[in-house]
Amino acid sequence: xxxxxxxxxxxxxxxxxxxxxxxxxxxxxxxxxxxxxxxxxxxxxxxxxxxxxxxxxxxxxxxxxxxxxxxxxxxxxxxxxxxxxxxxxxxxxxxxxxxxxxxxxxxxxxxxxxxxxxxxxxxxxxxxxxxxxxxxxxxxxxxxxxxxxxxxxxxxxxxxxxxxxxxxxxxxxxxxxxxxxxxxxxxxxxxxxxxxxxxxxxxxxxxxxxxxxxxxxxxxxxxxxxxxxxxxxxxxxxxxxxxxxxxxxxxxxxxxxxxxxxxxxxxxxxxxxxxxxxxxxxxxxxxxxxxxxxxxxxxxxxxxxxxxxxxxxxxxxxxxxxxxxxxxxxxxxxxx
Amino acid sequence: xxxxxxxxxxxxxxxxxxxxxxxxxxxxxxxxxxxxxxxxxxxxxxxxxxxxxxxxxxxxxxxxxxxxxxxxxxxxxxxxxxxxxxxxxxxxxxxxxxxxxxxxxxxxxxxxxxxxxxxxxxxxxxxxxxxxxxxxxxxxxxxxxxxxxxxxxxxxxxxxxxxxxxxxxxxxxxxxxxxxxxxxxxxxxxxxxxxxxxxxxxxxxxxxxxxxxxxxxxxxxxx
Numbered sequence: 398x399x400x401x402x403x404x405x406x407x408x409x410x411x412x413x414x415x416x417x418x419x420x421x422x423x424x425x426x427x428x429x430x431x432x433x434x435x436x437x438x439x440x441x442x443x444x445x446x447x448x449x450x451x452x453x454x455x456x457x458x459x460x461x462x463x464x465x466x467x468x469x470x471x472x473x474x475x476x477x478x479x480x481x482x483x484x485x486x487x488x489x490x491x492x493x494x495x496x497x498x499x500x501x502x503x504x505x506x507x508x509x510x511x512x513x514x515x516x517x518x519x520x521x522x523x524x525x526x527x528x529x530x531x532x533x534x535x536x537x538x539x540x541x542x543x544x545x546x547x548x549x550x551x552x553x554x555x556x557x558x559x560x561x562x563x564x565x566x567x568x569x570x571x572x573x574x575x576x577x578x579x580x581x582x583x584x585x586x587x588x589x590x591x592x593x594x595x596x597x598x599x600x601x602x603x604x605x606x607x608x609x610x611x612x613x614x615x616x617x618x619x620x621x622x623x624x625x626x627x628x629x630x631x632x633x634x635x636x637x638x639x640x641x642x643x644x645x646x647x648x649x650x651x652x653x654x655x656x657x658x659x660x661x662x663x664x665x666x667x668x669x670x671x672x673x674x675x676x677x678x679x680x681x682x683x684x685x686x687x688x689x690x691x692x693x694x695x696x697x698x699x700x701x702x703x704x705x706x707x708x709x710x711x712x713x714x715x716x717x718x719x720x721x722x723x724x725x726x727x728x729x730x731x732x733x
Numbered sequence: 734x735x736x737x738x739x740x741x742x743x744x745x746x747x748x749x750x751x752x753x754x755x756x757x758x759x760x761x762x763x764x765x766x767x768x769x770x771x772x773x774x775x776x777x778x779x780x781x782x783x784x785x786x787x788x789x790x791x792x793x794x795x796x797x798x799x800x801x802x803x804x805x806x807x808x809x810x811x812x813x814x815x816x817x818x819x820x821x822x823x824x825x826x827x828x829x830x831x832x833x834x835x836x837x838x839x840x841x842x843x844x845x846x847x848x849x850x851x852x853x854x855x856x857x858x859x860x861x862x863x864x865x866x867x868x869x870x871x872x873x874x875x876x877x878x879x880x881x882x883x884x885x886x887x888x889x890x891x892x893x894x895x896x897x898x899x900x901x902x903x904x905x906x907x908x909x910x911x912x913x914x915x916x917x918x919x920x921x922x923x924x925x926x927x928x929x930x931x932x933x934x935x936x937x938x939x940x941x942x943x944x945x946x947x948x949x950x951x952x953x954x955x956x
Contacts, residue, residue: 490858513812667860709805727804
């Protein structure tokens with residue numbers, strides 16, 4: 398069990414422990430899946446007071462309700478955490494997302510629509526918009542500025558929008574690693590590393606599925622995980638069924654076996670993506686009994702993120718009349 | 734059937750007979766054209782049906798996996814991933830002549846070098862269901878263009894068939910019977926005249942004989 402003796406978190410942790418009780422359990426999600434209609438499923442969300450305005454919204458506003466719910470989590474953490482900037486690394490992905498949106502809009506002469514932008518972010522989208530108009534990015538962290546420069550340069554050479562995502566994703570994870578090591582918290586570093594490892598595995602699998610070569614994959618891979626580039630070069634030569642062998646000696650051995658098993662039966666990576674999320678949830682569960690430290694807060698944030706993902710899967714499934722089994726297959730494990 | 738308003742003269746009849754011959758030949762040609770158009774049309778429709786089934790199947794699959802991708806990704810990420818397409822398609826529309834109907838002919842080319850990598854987004858933050866959906870959509874595009882082409886062709890052919898059929902019918906049921914009728918009417922009229930003439934001649938002959946031989950007087954005076 399991960400333990401930390403950071404007593405300044407005592408209040409925050411006890412508050413989180415209470416709030417955690419309100420998270421949607423597996424039973425509640427089951428009830429939503431088994432609901433007769435999307436409206437019925439949405440009623441469950443109203444009951445638990447999801448978001449700010451669930452009561453006077455229709456089913457099709459679920460996306461807004463989910464955003465509001467996440468906003469709630471954000472506000473809570475900012476309120477109770479003694480050092481809110483510790484959470485920057487979990488929100489910075491929204492900044493990178495917004496940068497991608499502005500870059501793509503800029504390079505393809507589109508307008509930035511509000512619904513493209515992700516919240517909450519460290520830098521307000523309006524400010525980023527201003528920076529893009531003036532082409533002065535001095536206020537942003539160095540990693541971001543470099544990545545933006547690299548994007549402009551790469552795009553002027555190749556005109557390939559995919560490169561924007563590639564460069565920005567790599568910068569995002571590098572930024573997250575940097576912030577994590579600055580915090581010096583083992584649990585957070587572990588989460589970042591796992592995120593990178595799993596993202597890389599996902600990239601390898603998808604690259605193989607679309608028949609691209611190593612040169613293509615190499616530019617995609619995210620540095621900073623537990624494995625070096627050689628590992629992925631070897632892995633890339635393997636057949637899917639041999640992937641578990643490559644991961645045999647690592648913490649991902651079970652995940653690899655289960656994922657490939659799922660791929661064998663469904664011919665899709667959906668199962669693998671679900672298992673990745675489950676892997677993370679199981680890691681979070683280890684902090685269930687921590688009394689001090691930032692871990693329970695981080696856990697709450699990520700668990701809540703997962704919960705919102707689950708609710709989105711159910712709502713999209715319900716609105717589009719997907720079969721209950723199809724929804725259930727894709728549902729992530731719940732934290733509570 | 735109405736008879737054309739013409740003078741029942743021999744001259745007129747010759748003219749009408751010529752017109753009738755032309756109308757008959759035109760009718761035969763148009764009928765052949767209609768039959769041939771019909772044959773082509775049926776082929777196009779058959780192809781159309783197959784294409785439509787294929788395209789609908791592909792689109793259903795694509796939408797299904799897109800729905801799943803939509804479910805596991807937040808809407809912002811999805812919008813961002815797809816906001817700037819990597820590949821563009823150039824479409825040239827030409828026309829070709831099919832049984833003197835101008836039908837469209839599409840010619841399209843993709844701008845990207847590698848048709849396997851059509852994805853405009855990074856793989857770290859997106860779901861693989863999206864890849865699948867995009868792949869199917871990409872494979873559906875050529876078929877959709879082909880479908881558009883053949884549907885337009887079928888539509889144009891159908892119009893042409895309708896037009897031709899109307900012409901054939903007009904010739905068959907209106908013009909040709911009318912001409913025939915008129916010719917018959919003129920013939921009859923001429924024959925009637927002829928008969929009148931003969932009768933008149935016979936009468937004149939009678940009268941002339943009467944004048945010469947005075948038959949009637951001879952009959953009155955007993956011999």
